[in-house]
Amino acid sequence: MSxxxxxxxxxxxxxxxxxxxxxxxxxxxxxxxxxxxRKLGKKALKAGGIAVVGGLAYAAYRRxxxxxxxxxxxxxxxxxxxAPASFxxxxxxxxxxxxxGLTLLRAMVAAAQADGRLDPRERREIHERIDALGxxxxxxxxxxxxxxxxxxxxxxxxxxxxxxxxxxxxxxxLLAIDVDTAAERAYLALLAARLGLxxxxxxxxxxxxxxxxxxxxxxxxRDAA
Numbered sequence: 358m359s360x361x362x363x364x365x366x367x368x369x370x371x372x373x374x375x376x377x378x379x380x381x382x383x384x385x386x387x388x389x390x391x392x393x394x395r396k397l398g399k400k401a402l403k404a405g406g407i408a409v410v411g412g413l414a415y416a417a418y419r420r421x422x423x424x425x426x427x428x429x430x431x432x433x434x435x436x437x438x439x440a441p442a443s444f445x446x447x448x449x450x451x452x453x454x455x456x457x458g459l460t461l462l463r464a465m466v467a468a469a470q471a472d473g474r475l476d477p478r479e480r481r482e483i484h485e486r487i488d489a490l491g492x493x494x495x496x497x498x499x500x501x502x503x504x505x506x507x508x509x510x511x512x513x514x515x516x517x518x519x520x521x522x523x524x525x526x527x528x529x530x531l532l533a534i535d536v537d538t539a540a541e542r543a544y545l546a547l548l549a550a551r552l553g554l555x556x557x558x559x560x561x562x563x564x565x566x567x568x569x570x571x572x573x574x575x576x577x578x579r580d581a582a
Contacts, residue, residue: 359455359458359496360454360455360458360462360499361406361454361455361458362405362406362496363406363458363462363492363496363499363500364405364406364407364409364410364461364462364465365405365406365409366406366490366491366492366496367462367465367490368409406458406461407445407446407454407458407461408440408445410461410528410532411445413528413532413562413565413566414444414521414524414525414527414528414565415440415441415444415445415521415524416440416565417528417558417561417562417566418444418520418521418558418561420561420564421555421557421561425557443519443521444521444524444525456516457522457525459499460513460516460522460526461525461526461529462499462529463503463509463513464527464529464530464533465529465533466503466508466533467509467510467513468529468530468531468533468534468544468545469533469534470508471538471541471543471544471545472540472544473540480504480505483504484501484504487500487501510547510548510551514526514551517553523552523553523554524554524558524562526548526552527545527548527549527552527554527559527562528566530548531566531568535568536568549572557572559571559572560572
């Protein structure tokens with residue numbers, strides 16, 4: 358069983374389009390996937406969900422670092438390089454890969470439920486659509502369990518043991534929604550604050566993912582405190 362494959366199918370499956378249609382409870386069209394997330398389809402299926410989320414978070418993190426360093430006279434631009442192991446663990450580190458994948462999956466589920474709770478009918482519909490993602494029995498069970506379990510923001514935040522993972526959690530959360538409700542914007546603001554992410558980094562992640570609604574849209578944040 359691979360949590361990374363679950364993420365890959367969520368981000369990249371053509372079946373994701375079948376989740377559109379106004380499911381209530383905050384579940385974004387595309388089953389936990391925003392419009393920007395669905396654009397990653399083929400890349401997610403080929404590279405893996407963790408690699409896609411980690412790559413986006415890394416690119417945003419490097420831009421944030423470069424722009425922060427630009428204030429220093431003569432500061433050179435950072436070289437372009439693949440996302441390091443701090444963002445994308447090596448495939449042979451199975452436990453680390455699975456743990457990160459589960460954290461990112463839980464972050465996506467929590468964000469997708471940010472503007473309401475699922476009633477039994479909506480939950481049944483989501484379970485039916487999970488069956489269309491082409492997952493194994495074990496993988497479907499993992500995804501169903503995560504959708505059904507109560508959202509625990511404290512547990513998600515606790516897993517952000519490094520700045521890199523914190524950035525990935527926020528990136529995954531952003532990929533799960535279209536940020537088109539006040540509740541979703543409030544949730545992202547709370548998540549960024551709980552993760553200790555500077556506003557400039559949050560803005561960089563929004564730019565990388567291609568979703569509006571960063572610090573400039575949500576008002577004063579951590580950097581303004």
